[in-house]
Each structure stands twice: as C-alpha cells, then as structure tokens.
Amino acid sequence: MKDSHNMNQDFQALIEKYLDGRITIEEAKKLVNYYESFQESHEWVEELGSENVIKNKMLLNILESIQEENTVKVIPLYKKAIFKYTVAASIALIISLTFIYNKIDIRNNEPVLVSTKIETGTDKAVLTLSNGSTVLLDSTNVYQSKSVNGNGKEIIYEIAENGNRELEFNYLTVPRGGQYHVKLSDGTEVWLNSESQLKYPVNFIKGNPREIELVYGEAYLEVSKSTKHYGDAFVLKTNEQDITVLGTMFNVKAYRDETEIVTTLVEGSVLVSNTINKNILKPGQQAKLSEAKKDFEISTVEVEEFISWRNGEFSFTNKSLKEIMKVLSRWYDVDILIKNEEMEDIGFTGVISKNQSLEYILEIIQNTNNMNYTIDNRYIIIE
Missing domain, CATH: 3.55.50.30 (Phage tail protein beta-alpha-beta fold)
Incomplete structure (x- = not known):
C-alpha cells in the first residue's frame, strides 16, 4: 500500500491533469476514490452531523495534506472548454468531483464561476489648494468657497475681477477609476481623464500668458479665446512640450507610463513646441512627440476617436x-x-x-x- 506522501503526490497530479483537461475516465475514477478516502480515513467524520460541515473540514484536510499555501488564487469567470487552475483554487471543484465523474464527459463541464464586482469609473478627484490642504471631490463631497463653486461632478472658478494679484496654484488630481471637469477662472474648460493631474492658477495675471500644466495624464480643453483676455495667449505645459493656443479645442495625452505625448486638435490652431522643434497644427491633425526621437510626427486623424472618452x-x-x-x-x-x-x-x-x-x-x-x-x-x- 502506498504511503500517505505518495498518495498525496498522486492526488495532486490527478487534480492537475483534470484541470488541464488531460484526465482519462480511469484516472477520474481514481481521483474520486482519493477524494472519498479522505472522508473514510479520519475519525472526525463520524462525530459530525452536517454534510456541509463534513465537506468543509474534509476540504481543509485535503489542502493541508498537500501543503498548499493559503493565498488568494485566480479563478476564471467565463466559460472555455479547459481552464488551468492551481490546486488550491479547485476547492469548489473538488466538492463536485463525484458529479463530474457521473457526467462521463470530463472535458465539457462548466467551470465554477466566482464573480468579482468591478465598478465603472466615477466623477472624483482630489483638489490641493495653494496652502497645501486637500479636498476630496465626489458625489458626496461638494466643495464651495469664495472663488469656487462645486456640484459633485465639477468645480467652477469665478472669473476674477482683479487679475493682477500674485499667482496661487491649485492641483486637481484624478485617480484611476475617475474623471473630473474644471472650469478655470478665465472660462477655459478642462476635462481630466483617469490617472491625471492638472496644475493651474486660481486667477491669471492680466498681460501675461495664461499658463497651466498637465503634470501627467490626459486632458481635453476648450480654451477661452485670447480676444476675451486682452490678447493673452493660453499655454498648456507638459513634461516634454508646450502647447500655445489662441482659442481652441484640443486633447493632449501625456501619461507617465507611455513613451509618447499625443496632441489632437479639434478646432482652432495650436503651436506645439519643445526645446528643439515646433509645429502648428490644423483641425484634424495630431502631433506625436516620442521620448526617443524628440521630434514631432504630424498626421491627419479622425479626432472623434481621441476625444470620445470625454463623451x-x-x-x-x-x-x-x-x-x-x-x-x-x-x-x-x-x-x-x-x-x-x-x-x-x-x-x-x-x-x-x-x-x-x-x-x-x-x-x-x-x-x-x-x-x-x-x-x-x-x-x-x-x-
């Protein structure tokens, strides 16, 4: 008779064969027998009344006997003829081994489905004020101040009556799983995509360029025309390039884990520039700036594809x-x-x-x- 160590090895090998879809009918019978032997060979089985309790303890005993780590395992959600599970992920499968064997066709059984609810993104962000304090922005936290009105989905800065005071900067940070809209004090509107951060002044100084910075991430902008602001140009800075506009709609993507900065012009005109080159874009054009080339690649695109996230x-x-x-x-x-x-x-x-x-x-x-x-x-x- 095989010792318990060899039986445990056989049991694990059969489990892996079943999960890989390579098990034969004879091996399936053997696997069921092994499963039942754990129930027959332990004294605690006779002392329990509930079948569910027996099964639970039996499965714990099986897992202990093959010395699997007690960690969370990945379990497929959707059907395919064969899935590759780990042994410890097969707890629910072991319970139904007898049923599987009786069905004869080993390869066509439904996998055990374990649903993990993953929510869609929402309107949420963190606002960092000029004094360093932070405010959580979401549907349950509506921010209001002398210069800012919020409604849970966006914050709107009041147009400054006096734009000559010293600049004070705010940061709007959108986490993964979020998006947010901000209307700046000059009337420019910015939509931030997930995992993005925007730096901007609470008020702009008259006579100077209206400069903001996309620290990282993706943003869609509808810029208030320069003619409304004494001709002051609007400049969006990113890590590797500047975008100068007179009044336009455009999208810029500058994620930290990507090697390109992509600027897509919807309406108006923009000047994209870095320390080496500069190009003027027309509506429907896109500029790609790669870390390696340090040069702009200009092409004509269907802009809707690149701004659809905003809609x-x-x-x-x-x-x-x-x-x-x-x-x-x-x-x-x-x-x-x-x-x-x-x-x-x-x-x-x-x-x-x-x-x-x-x-x-x-x-x-x-x-x-x-x-x-x-x-x-x-x-x-x-x-």
Whole structure:
C-alpha cells in the first residue's frame, strides 16, 4: 500500500491533469476514490452531523495534506472548454468531483464561476489648494468657497475681477477609476481623464500668458479665446512640450507610463513646441512627440476617436490589445497582465460605452479572439 506522501503526490497530479483537461475516465475514477478516502480515513467524520460541515473540514484536510499555501488564487469567470487552475483554487471543484465523474464527459463541464464586482469609473478627484490642504471631490463631497463653486461632478472658478494679484496654484488630481471637469477662472474648460493631474492658477495675471500644466495624464480643453483676455495667449505645459493656443479645442495625452505625448486638435490652431522643434497644427491633425526621437510626427486623424472618452465612450480603431488594456486599467482601476506577448498586438475596432461593466467588455474581446481571462479582485490575467 502506498504511503500517505505518495498518495498525496498522486492526488495532486490527478487534480492537475483534470484541470488541464488531460484526465482519462480511469484516472477520474481514481481521483474520486482519493477524494472519498479522505472522508473514510479520519475519525472526525463520524462525530459530525452536517454534510456541509463534513465537506468543509474534509476540504481543509485535503489542502493541508498537500501543503498548499493559503493565498488568494485566480479563478476564471467565463466559460472555455479547459481552464488551468492551481490546486488550491479547485476547492469548489473538488466538492463536485463525484458529479463530474457521473457526467462521463470530463472535458465539457462548466467551470465554477466566482464573480468579482468591478465598478465603472466615477466623477472624483482630489483638489490641493495653494496652502497645501486637500479636498476630496465626489458625489458626496461638494466643495464651495469664495472663488469656487462645486456640484459633485465639477468645480467652477469665478472669473476674477482683479487679475493682477500674485499667482496661487491649485492641483486637481484624478485617480484611476475617475474623471473630473474644471472650469478655470478665465472660462477655459478642462476635462481630466483617469490617472491625471492638472496644475493651474486660481486667477491669471492680466498681460501675461495664461499658463497651466498637465503634470501627467490626459486632458481635453476648450480654451477661452485670447480676444476675451486682452490678447493673452493660453499655454498648456507638459513634461516634454508646450502647447500655445489662441482659442481652441484640443486633447493632449501625456501619461507617465507611455513613451509618447499625443496632441489632437479639434478646432482652432495650436503651436506645439519643445526645446528643439515646433509645429502648428490644423483641425484634424495630431502631433506625436516620442521620448526617443524628440521630434514631432504630424498626421491627419479622425479626432472623434481621441476625444470620445470625454463623451462617455471608448473608441478604438485597430487598437492593439495592449493599448486597450491600458485604457481599461485606468478607468476601472485594475491591473492587467497579458501573459502571451504574441496577443499584445492583436487589433480591435469598436465603440463601447464607459458605463458598461469591465466584464462585459472583456467578454466581447474574448468572443472575438481565441483568448481567456481571469479575475482576482482587481488583478486580471489575459492568456
């Protein structure tokens, strides 16, 4: 008779075969017998009355016997013929082994579904005032002051009657899973996307350029015309470039984990510049500034794709899976890993509401390609 150590090794090997879809009917019978042997070989079974209690203790005993770590494991949410689980993630499966065996067709069983609710993004941000104090902005925290009116979705700065005083700066920081709108004191409107930070003065000084800074992230701007402000130009600074405008609508994306700064002009004209080059954009044009080249790449684009986030939509035109996962990770505040590097460049095209659940979007992607995903709390693996 095999010793307990060898039996435990056999048991684990059979579990792995089942989860990989390689188990035979005879091996499935053996696996069920092993499962039942744990119940028969322990004295505590006879002392318990509830079947559920027996099963729970039995499963704990099994897990202890194969010495698996007590950590949270990834469990697939959606169907596929075969999933690769870890042994410790198979607790619920072990309970139903007898049922699986009786169904005969081992490979076609439904996986155990464990749903993790991931909420869509909301209107939220943190406002850092000039004195260093911070204010949480969301639907339950409405900020009001002498110069600022808030309503839970946006903050609006009053137009200054006297714009000659010393500059005082505020920071508006939008976390992952958020977005926010701010109307500056000159009337310029800024929509901030997830994981973005904007630095701006409470009031602008008359006779000087109206300068603000996108510290990082993505923003869409509708700039108040210079003719309304004594000809004072409007300048948006980023880490690697300046954007000078006279009155326009444009989008700029400058995330810290991306190697390009992308400026898309919707209306009007802008001058994009860095320490080496400068270019004037026309409506419908886009400038890409890469860290490596330090030069602007100008192209004509469909601007709606690049500003759709402001209107509550994701719009992708032949975007790679890797690029799409970056966008989703920011809006839904999750971490996403693509295990198979060959899948990163698969292209997708489509428009989806940002109000849809992450699971809904992942299911669409899954159904159009030979891929699967797993969710563990806020961590997603695609393979």
